[in-house]
Amino acid sequence: MELKEILDIFLKNDNFTILTHKSPDGDTLGSGFALCYFLRDLGKHANVINSDQLPSRYAFIYEGYRQQEFEEKYVIAVDIADPNLIGSNLLQYQQAGAVDLCIDHHISNRNFAKQTYVDGEACAAAMIIYEILKLSGEKLSDQIAKCLYTGISTDTGCFKYENTTPKAHIFAAELMAYDIDYANINREMFDVKSRGRMEVEQTVISQMKYYFEGRCSMIVLTKKLMSECGVDQSEFDGLASIPLSVEGVDIGITVKERHTDYYKISVRTTDKLNASEFCQQFGGGGHIRAAGCEIKGTLEEVQNKLLDAVERLFG
Amino acid sequence: MELKEILDIFLKNDNFTILTHKSPDGDTLGSGFALCYFLRDLGKHANVINSDQLPSRYAFIYEGYRQQEFEEKYVIAVDIADPNLIGSNLLQYQQAGAVDLCIDHHISNRNFAKQTYVDGEACAAAMIIYEILKLSGEKLSDQIAKCLYTGISTDTGCFKYENTTPKAHIFAAELMAYDIDYANINREMFDVKSRGRMEVEQTVISQMKYYFEGRCSMIVLTKKLMSECGVDQSEFDGLASIPLSVEGVDIGITVKERHTDYYKISVRTTDKLNASEFCQQFGGGGHIRAAGCEIKGTLEEVQNKLLDAVERLFG
Numbered sequence: 203m204e205l206k207e208i209l210d211i212f213l214k215n216d217n218f219t220i221l222t223h224k225s226p227d228g229d230t231l232g233s234g235f236a237l238c239y240f241l242r243d244l245g246k247h248a249n250v251i252n253s254d255q256l257p258s259r260y261a262f263i264y265e266g267y268r269q270q271e272f273e274e275k276y277v278i279a280v281d282i283a284d285p286n287l288i289g290s291n292l293l294q295y296q297q298a299g300a301v302d303l304c305i306d307h308h309i310s311n312r313n314f315a316k317q318t319y320v321d322g323e324a325c326a327a328a329m330i331i332y333e334i335l336k337l338s339g340e341k342l343s344d345q346i347a348k349c350l351y352t353g354i355s356t357d358t359g360c361f362k363y364e365n366t367t368p369k370a371h372i373f374a375a376e377l378m379a380y381d382i383d384y385a386n387i388n389r390e391m392f393d394v395k396s397r398g399r400m401e402v403e404q405t406v407i408s409q410m411k412y413y414f415e416g417r418c419s420m421i422v423l424t425k426k427l428m429s430e431c432g433v434d435q436s437e438f439d440g441l442a443s444i445p446l447s448v449e450g451v452d453i454g455i456t457v458k459e460r461h462t463d464y465y466k467i468s469v470r471t472t473d474k475l476n477a478s479e480f481c482q483q484f485g486g487g488g489h490i491r492a493a494g495c496e497i498k499g500t501l502e503e504v505q506n507k508l509l510d511a512v513e514r515l516f517g
Numbered sequence: 518m519e520l521k522e523i524l525d526i527f528l529k530n531d532n533f534t535i536l537t538h539k540s541p542d543g544d545t546l547g548s549g550f551a552l553c554y555f556l557r558d559l560g561k562h563a564n565v566i567n568s569d570q571l572p573s574r575y576a577f578i579y580e581g582y583r584q585q586e587f588e589e590k591y592v593i594a595v596d597i598a599d600p601n602l603i604g605s606n607l608l609q610y611q612q613a614g615a616v617d618l619c620i621d622h623h624i625s626n627r628n629f630a631k632q633t634y635v636d637g638e639a640c641a642a643a644m645i646i647y648e649i650l651k652l653s654g655e656k657l658s659d660q661i662a663k664c665l666y667t668g669i670s671t672d673t674g675c676f677k678y679e680n681t682t683p684k685a686h687i688f689a690a691e692l693m694a695y696d697i698d699y700a701n702i703n704r705e706m707f708d709v710k711s712r713g714r715m716e717v718e719q720t721v722i723s724q725m726k727y728y729f730e731g732r733c734s735m736i737v738l739t740k741k742l743m744s745e746c747g748v749d750q751s752e753f754d755g756l757a758s759i760p761l762s763v764e765g766v767d768i769g770i771t772v773k774e775r776h777t778d779y780y781k782i783s784v785r786t787t788d789k790l791n792a793s794e795f796c797q798q799f800g801g802g803g804h805i806r807a808a809g810c811e812i813k814g815t816l817e818e819v820q821n822k823l824l825d826a827v828e829r830l831f832g
């Protein structure tokens with residue numbers, strides 16, 4: 203599929219439903235709403251839907267947005283690699299043939315839609331949406347630019363991560379020509395934390411353990427600790443980057459209790475070690491610097507298994 | 518002065534001393550070493566000097582660098598707005614006429630050099646150095662690209678802050694064409710913290726106080742607390758951004774004990790409030806969202822003065 207064909211689909215059809223993935227992030231929402239606003243600006247009918255409630259931190263993306271009433275005729279999924287990611291409140295869209303077109307940047311895309319466009323080189327789905335919208339030659343609104351910038355910025359960790367491409371920087375430069383308060387967006391996306399999250403981080407950091415002369419660090423999130431903090435479970439998301447943020451650490455491990463004697467492990471490494479290989483020993487996998495696995499046993503057994511594996515690594 | 522004239526100065530002269538500012542950061546070092554490597558690649562003699570010891574976190578900038586022996590003939594200051602910033606170990610360069618050329622991006626530059634080039638629109642001195650080096654038409658080394666990228670990235674908070682320009686993104690895209698491990702550089706610059714710093718942050722966050730329904734937050738760094746933490750004083754630098762990082766806070770205040778009954782105040786605000794105006798009430802000043810002042814009195818008196826002023830703001 204070429205981008206031009208996707209633009210033609212947008213132009214020839216109407217009454218679009220745009221699906222964004224569950225536990226929505228800046229890229230799925232930025233991409234979905236940018237596309238929706240674009241279609242509406244063309245005089246088309248379009249809605250964005252999500253299985254979950256939209257987090258208020260992304261309110262600037264859907265500010266002033268209202269759902270339209272129309273008979274759905276064309277369904278587009280954005281940034282959704284797997285039908286399961288559509289979410290439990292939108293089961294009807296997980297059936298075969300329910301989605302007409304999927305636009306995604308995950309190379310692992312399951313090809314569940316009737317037509318699929320995947321660009322694994324794109325660091326965000328918003329990169330692809332922006333390219334299609336540019337092809338149209340239409341003037342884009344500031345609101346669309348804001349959505350697209352947010353998608354690119356959030357999926358690259360504000361241009362910090364390895365997935366950041368020169369093109370991501372060039373698109374950011376182009377989008378800054380619109381009236382977007384990028385500094386405020388970035389502050390909200392990267393610097394602001396809820397008071398609950400602050401407290402959770404503090405607790406977790408105070409209990410972090412170091413091993414092998416500080417080259418390995420580990421945090422443990424037991425159900426007890428998570429309930430004692432008295433905050434929403436979502437405040438515990440994304441803590442896995444903390445162990446590796448300590449100077450001198452080459453492998454940071456997060457052990458999270460799923461059920462009794464059943465733990466989910468997240469591993470982050472510097473370029474000196476391979477997180478994916480490490481997790482494969484336990485039947486898991488992932489990326490070179492960020493991977494995961496699941497291990498059964500008591501907490502002590504699980505920690506010992508992990509530390510034995512780390513010892514072999516440093517051996 | 519035009520950039521072309523500066524390039525001509527580089528080409529016509531030899532035996533350069535490049536001054537970088539005290540308490541060196543990524544921009545002064547990135548700019549200074551990029552220029553030094555460029556001049557050496559042209560077959561010239563050049564050294565970078567600094568009043569302080571170079572922090573090891575910037576080691577990737579000066580890796581393999583050795584001072585050269587030569588009779589100094591031309592002195593260039595980079596990223597230095599004021600002769601005082603040259604530092605106490607380089608007093609000889611603070612005398613009038615000691616610096617031949619100053620290249621800077623601070624609009625507040627004191628014009629202390631014989632010739633000065635200031636571009637207040639440039640978000641980093643490295644932006645200006647890069648433009649001059651490009652003018653030369655010479656092929657730049659990967660090491661030079663790494664230095665320039667670091668300068669731009671660190672001075673913009675990894676393209677996060679308001680000072681980030683479209684040009685900064687375009688230059689970043691260009692520099693990524695060289696063999697630079699930008700993800701690792703950014704990780705070292707922005708994500709990695711010493712264990713001591715982690716502990717200090719934890720202590721400070723646990724003692725943070727909230728006022729006016731969470732719209733104001735305050736941290737207090739007493740001499741007692743700073744000595745109890747048992748870490749180097751430098752670990753306390755840059756904590757002033759923490760109070761404003763809490764959701765809902767519009768003014769974050771850091772109160773740091775200088776001497777008995779004498780406190781240094783740092784104020785950070787969202788776009789809803791003016792930090793500079795706030796600090797002007799106490800004889801201080803600064804930028805719209807980041808400013809400072811000094812207040813005498815007991816800790817309680819100082820805090821009350823600040824909270825009274827905040828109350829008037831929210832009045």
